[in-house]
Amino acid sequence: MKSRLHEIWEEYSSEFWFGLGLLCLTVLSYWLGSYIPESVFENTINPMEYIGMFTVCFWGAYMSFAHLNNNKIRQSWAWVLVIWGVIELTLFVVQYVLHIKMIGTDLSNPLYPLSVTIGNVIAWLLFIYPTQVLCPGWLNWRRVGLLVLSMMAVGVVDCFVAANLLPLIMLFPVVIFILLCRHVRKYRQWCEDNFSSMEDIDVQWIVRYLTMLLIAGEAFYFIVFYYLPNRMFTQQWLLLMILLYTTERVLFRPDPWEKLKERTKDEGKGQRTREKDKGQRIKENAQGSEYKEALERWIKAEKPYLNPDFQLSDLHKALPINRTYISHLINNEYGCSFYHWVNGLRIEEAKRMMVEKPDMLLQEVAEQCGFSSRNVFTRAFTRESGCSPSEWLALRKKE
Numbered sequence: 214m215k216s217r218l219h220e221i222w223e224e225y226s227s228e229f230w231f232g233l234g235l236l237c238l239t240v241l242s243y244w245l246g247s248y249i250p251e252s253v254f255e256n257t258i259n260p261m262e263y264i265g266m267f268t269v270c271f272w273g274a275y276m277s278f279a280h281l282n283n284n285k286i287r288q289s290w291a292w293v294l295v296i297w298g299v300i301e302l303t304l305f306v307v308q309y310v311l312h313i314k315m316i317g318t319d320l321s322n323p324l325y326p327l328s329v330t331i332g333n334v335i336a337w338l339l340f341i342y343p344t345q346v347l348c349p350g351w352l353n354w355r356r357v358g359l360l361v362l363s364m365m366a367v368g369v370v371d372c373f374v375a376a377n378l379l380p381l382i383m384l385f386p387v388v389i390f391i392l393l394c395r396h397v398r399k400y401r402q403w404c405e406d407n408f409s410s411m412e413d414i415d416v417q418w419i420v421r422y423l424t425m426l427l428i429a430g431e432a433f434y435f436i437v438f439y440y441l442p443n444r445m446f447t448q449q450w451l452l453l454m455i456l457l458y459t460t461e462r463v464l465f466r467p468d469p470w471e472k473l474k475e476r477t478k479d480e481g482k483g484q485r486t487r488e489k490d491k492g493q494r495i496k497e498n499a500q501g502s503e504y505k506e507a508l509e510r511w512i513k514a515e516k517p518y519l520n521p522d523f524q525l526s527d528l529h530k531a532l533p534i535n536r537t538y539i540s541h542l543i544n545n546e547y548g549c550s551f552y553h554w555v556n557g558l559r560i561e562e563a564k565r566m567m568v569e570k571p572d573m574l575l576q577e578v579a580e581q582c583g584f585s586s587r588n589v590f591t592r593a594f595t596r597e598s599g600c601s602p603s604e605w606l607a608l609r610k611k612e
Contacts, residue, residue: 270298
């Protein structure tokens with residue numbers, strides 16, 4: 214139990230400190246916001262934040278559309294930014310051009326049903342990107358329409374019935390958030406089953422994204438229950454940070470799903486499809502030992518794991534079976550994921566290299582063994598061997 218908790222802490226400790234730091238910054242922002250004169254906030258700070266929001270949205274949408282490259286995730290985020298930018302621009306025009314008082318700002322009734330509904334619908338837009346990343350293909354226009362319309366319907370009904378349906382309205386984003394958190398581990402496992410590079414298995418960004426959504430959601434409900442105009446200062450910069458962070462990730466972070474799709478284009482129609490008849494599966498299972506031997510011969514001869522971009526789909530060069538079965542073969546025969554299996558091979562190669570070439574720098578060892586950096590190499594080596602490369606080499610010399 215302790216080792217499992219230690220492993221989880223090792224994987225997500227930086228995200229914990231990130232979330233704690235952001236929470237402290239949010240609390241500090243609330244405290245500082247209380248000293249901002251209401252007139253200064255309404256006439257200067259708030260309009261500047263609105264302008265910043267729709268500027269970032271339209272700029273991010275333009276950049277995403279300009280670098281679309283048939284990437285569905287990038288396309289969905291571009292449309293989210295367009296919708297979000299239109300909403301922010303409309304709110305700015307209504308409040309500061311037409312001088313119409315915004316809904317939900319009545320201090321006598323801060324928990325205004327329509328404002329909560331609109332806030333949840335807007336906030337739900339931020340769930341589209343992580344949903345597309347963690348569960349590609351699940352979210353389509355039909356499901357989007359059903360979710361948004363159901364939220365809006367509950368809000369409208371709440372305006373005409375005596376029962377208080379606000380808890381139900383507020384439950385929608387909470388349920389979506391919990392479901393996405395459950396998929397993070399599945400997503401990481403999928404990455405480990407298909408890739409050998411930490412750049413492709415990096416889930417820290419999605420954990421940080423969900424952390425920002427959680428804190429922004431708490432800030433929104435805090436404003437709803439205890440509304441003060443100056444508290445919108447905190448809410449707006451939190452949302453602006455989320456939009457900037459996500460746009461940067463969408464534009465510059467490689468998408469593992471797209472990368473895998475590109476690599477498997479030439480595997481043939483039979484390898485791209487998931488269906489296999491029962492007889493073929495039985496045959497593959499019976500030949501498991503033969504496939505293992507063929508795989509090990511190819512690995513020993515070619516050493517493909519020295520390539521930092523080595524992927525599960527590359528094993529098709531040695532085994533004439535589909536990617537799903539290759540993954541099952543590695544899991545069953547070696548008792549670990551593709552990622553840990555490849556890193557084990559790389560570490561064995563690194564140990565051999567450090568013994569044969571003791572003067573070689575660890576950075577050079579890491580690069581020649583397929584690791585993307587010395588830090589990644591050190592972490593993997595320490596997890597596999599129980600000590601750092603330097604400590605292992607020192608113990609080796611004493612023996």
